[in-house]
Amino acid sequence: MSGRVSYYSGLAAEEIVARDYERRGYMLREQRWRGPGGEIDLIFEKAGALVFVEVKKARDFALAAARITQRQVDRILTSASCYLGRMPAGQNTQMQVDAALVDGRGKIQILENALAF
Template sequence: MDKSGNMIDKMLTQNGLVYKIPNKVAAKQGPAFLQKQRSGSVAYTQGVAAEQQACHWLEQDGWTVLLRRARTHRGEIDIVASKAAVLCFVEVKKRRSIEEALVSLQPAQQRRLFRAAECLLQKHPYWQYEEMRFDLFVFDNAGKMERLEDILRQM
């Protein structure tokens, strides 16, 4: 709804004809929905910034960033990097505290990471590596960062 309490309409143009479509979702959801949408946008922006910081750190440490936000039909890998004969799949977590970030990598997401990595390895058979690992970068709201190397092992 807009400030006057009227339902907001969207316009759809198709083949030169204009149709009004009531935005029933926004009208039903109200202020709580909009607040959650805004906070989600802030979290997304902070997550992208944390990924950028992780890339910067990796590059400063001699790593080559091969891919960022690599999407597959089985999941997404935040960063893929290589250094010497090591291929590293990196997950980045940004939370209020380091502790929250550390526990946020749940088993279901770990499985998605493995599956996404398998897809990326099939898609990029030319990647040269002798060792492959998964690292985790965690950030808190104060800007503190911790890196955990080789955090996942396939069972």
């Protein structure tokens, strides 16, 4: 996949996932937020709790999940920790890190608390 096609495919996957979370009552706080560890695709809030979401798109869910590397997890957690520092309760803010997998047909599979602190 070319860089441009991959970029727009990723944006489309993020939009699909964002709509799903919003339908379930989550408020989108940030999209493609960049912290010291790198980019967090989506950040939502619901009832004072934050949800950091890593979106991965591939032909099927297994391939999408396989694209999440340990190095990437470490970078996401570093950035999430920085974001928590901006919150009134700081590191005590209730939060979770989800993986949102999107297959080639646009179907979504959410893995809640997939990436743990």
